[in-house]
Amino acid sequence: METIKKIDKLKKSLIGKREGTIGFVPTMGYLHKGHEELIKKCKNENDTSVVSVFVNPIQFGKGEDFKEYPRDPKRDSDIMKNLGVDYLFCPEIKEIYPKGYKTYVNVKEFDKVLCGKKRINHFEGVATIVLKFINIISPDTIYFGKKDAQQLIIIKKMVNDLNLNTVVRSVDIKRDLNGLALSSRNTLLSESGKLSALKLSQSLMYVKEKILNGQLSEVKEIKDIIKRNISKEKGIDIEYIEVLSLKNLTELKKVDLNNTIIALAASVENVRLIDNLILGEI
Amino acid sequence: METIKKIDKLKKSLIGKREGTIGFVPTMGYLHKGHEELIKKCKNENDTSVVSVFVNPIQFGKGEDFKEYPRDPKRDSDIMKNLGVDYLFCPEIKEIYPKGYKTYVNVKEFDKVLCGKKRINHFEGVATIVLKFINIISPDTIYFGKKDAQQLIIIKKMVNDLNLNTVVRSVDIKRDLNGLALSSRNTLLSESGKLSALKLSQSLMYVKEKILNGQLSEVKEIKDIIKRNISKEKGIDIEYIEVLSLKNLTELKKVDLNNTIIALAASVENVRLIDNLILGEI
Numbered sequence: 146m147e148t149i150k151k152i153d154k155l156k157k158s159l160i161g162k163r164e165g166t167i168g169f170v171p172t173m174g175y176l177h178k179g180h181e182e183l184i185k186k187c188k189n190e191n192d193t194s195v196v197s198v199f200v201n202p203i204q205f206g207k208g209e210d211f212k213e214y215p216r217d218p219k220r221d222s223d224i225m226k227n228l229g230v231d232y233l234f235c236p237e238i239k240e241i242y243p244k245g246y247k248t249y250v251n252v253k254e255f256d257k258v259l260c261g262k263k264r265i266n267h268f269e270g271v272a273t274i275v276l277k278f279i280n281i282i283s284p285d286t287i288y289f290g291k292k293d294a295q296q297l298i299i300i301k302k303m304v305n306d307l308n309l310n311t312v313v314r315s316v317d318i319k320r321d322l323n324g325l326a327l328s329s330r331n332t333l334l335s336e337s338g339k340l341s342a343l344k345l346s347q348s349l350m351y352v353k354e355k356i357l358n359g360q361l362s363e364v365k366e367i368k369d370i371i372k373r374n375i376s377k378e379k380g381i382d383i384e385y386i387e388v389l390s391l392k393n394l395t396e397l398k399k400v401d402l403n404n405t406i407i408a409l410a411a412s413v414e415n416v417r418l419i420d421n422l423i424l425g426e427i
Numbered sequence: 428m429e430t431i432k433k434i435d436k437l438k439k440s441l442i443g444k445r446e447g448t449i450g451f452v453p454t455m456g457y458l459h460k461g462h463e464e465l466i467k468k469c470k471n472e473n474d475t476s477v478v479s480v481f482v483n484p485i486q487f488g489k490g491e492d493f494k495e496y497p498r499d500p501k502r503d504s505d506i507m508k509n510l511g512v513d514y515l516f517c518p519e520i521k522e523i524y525p526k527g528y529k530t531y532v533n534v535k536e537f538d539k540v541l542c543g544k545k546r547i548n549h550f551e552g553v554a555t556i557v558l559k560f561i562n563i564i565s566p567d568t569i570y571f572g573k574k575d576a577q578q579l580i581i582i583k584k585m586v587n588d589l590n591l592n593t594v595v596r597s598v599d600i601k602r603d604l605n606g607l608a609l610s611s612r613n614t615l616l617s618e619s620g621k622l623s624a625l626k627l628s629q630s631l632m633y634v635k636e637k638i639l640n641g642q643l644s645e646v647k648e649i650k651d652i653i654k655r656n657i658s659k660e661k662g663i664d665i666e667y668i669e670v671l672s673l674k675n676l677t678e679l680k681k682v683d684l685n686n687t688i689i690a691l692a693a694s695v696e697n698v699r700l701i702d703n704l705i706l707g708e709i
Contacts, residue, residue: 152590
């Protein structure tokens with residue numbers, strides 16, 4: 146594995162690799178098994194694999210956890226080496242956003258719902274860094290996990306709208322044995338916090354079964370059930386529970402089994418967690 | 428010359444041309460000698476030349492002249508054929524902005540000065556269409572005239588900020604024998620309107636000589652002289668006269684001979700005209 150910090154160097158290194166396919170996994174590091182799934186898929190499907198580790202400052206708002214976001218570059222690098230990654234791209238902030246940087250991309254409306262309601266400019270930051278990475282790497286395929294579903298949907302929309310020559314592929318949420326969606330932020334939770342957080346995935350699984358059985362389809366009812374269920378557990382602060390169209394993130398009244406996302410965000414011990422249930426192809 | 432209306436067809440046609448260089452000139456059609464200069468330069472410097480004709484609706488504000496913007500596709504096509512253009516790309520609006528289109532790019536601050544003060548979202552529209560064209564065509568070099576200097580500076584900034592693999596080249600303003608900067612909109616002026624409009628370029632030439640002679644350097648004085656000069660002519664409605672840094676479009680107090688743009692916009696017979704004087708490399 147070659148570790149590269151400079152944009153020009155990475156561009157040059159990849160020139161000779163264009164005969165085959167290039168796959169790319171963007172990450173903010175502190176890798177967990179969910180990232181590993183993405184990297185394995187990328188490795189399996191491409192001749193050359195590039196993984197980035199970059200905690201992107203412009204996607205964190207004021208008062209958010211940019212500084213506290215967990216980092217462990219040595220461990221990340223070891224995991225990637227073991228997985229056979231070809232290039233680790235880990236630029237410094239000033240390499241990506243030099244003095245006087247001014248250009249930002251927005252996927253309008255898509256960025257104003259769910260996490261975008263509270264996290265102003267978050268998806269502008271996400272879309273901008275991914276667009277820059279796509280331009281630097283020109284990957285045939287870029288990989289995202291379904292846990293950050295809104296991110297995935299926004300990037301797919303951006304790639305399509307901007308006529309980029311990259312395919313966006315998604316990988317299912319990886320969960321621990323109890324069902325908790327894996328996240329780098331989980332390491333900030335105490336053991337009791339992790340137990341509380343289980344209510345999130347459990348509530349989603351509960352309504353999933355009822356929906357698939359045909360017992361539940363009204364959005365209002367779904368939201369109420371999830372809310373009641375989570376509220377039983379003390380110490381969970383719900384930010385939102387939403388049921389939206391998977392394709393354009395607009396509100397639904399009834400579940401469509403081929404085009405629905407049930408998404409939620411909540412804080413446990415001041416750690417912001419998200420989870421979702423997707424019905425349909427993304 | 429092959430005329431292409433579909434994005435996928437153009438992408439496919441260009442696959443076999445990547446061994447050589449591809450040059451691209453984006454236009455809104457109704458070609459004049461200024462466009463011809465751009466196209467000739469593009470032809471001379473590249474193995475394959477692509478020229479687009481697309482009156483981009485999202486760069487026109489409400490009440491602006493999108494509908495009235497002059498169009499003559501047959502004449503444009505003939506001129507391009509004569510100049511030896513390889514591909515004319517003239518997509519319909521729905522090909523570029525299909526239903527549900529949502530993605531926009533902004534070069535912040537750069538888009539709020541000069542023409543951006545009155546033309547809200549104009550440069551968002553310009554940057555977005557150029558980014559889409561760059562992604563569709565992947566040109567080695569893209570060509571812009573210096574008449575739309577703010578556009579040129581914004582596109583250069585976007586290409587640099589977004590790490591695009593395209594070189595932005597600029598071509599000097601083409602003027603008629605009297606000095607009027609060529610523009611597709613000039614055809615909307617009467618003969619007497621054209622005579623009035625000459626005050627714009629004449630005022631710029633007047634201060635240029637004084638600046639180069641060392642007799643004039645204070646920005647306030649330069650703006651006053653141009654304003655007085657233009658105001659002598661009846662029927663010119665000045666929108667702005669600004670003297671800015673060429674690199675980052677911020678205000679100057681004194682002219683820097685290597686980094687200054689003196690830009691103005693004015694209306695004659697309700698036709699909006701712009702002109703500028705550039706000191707330094709762009």
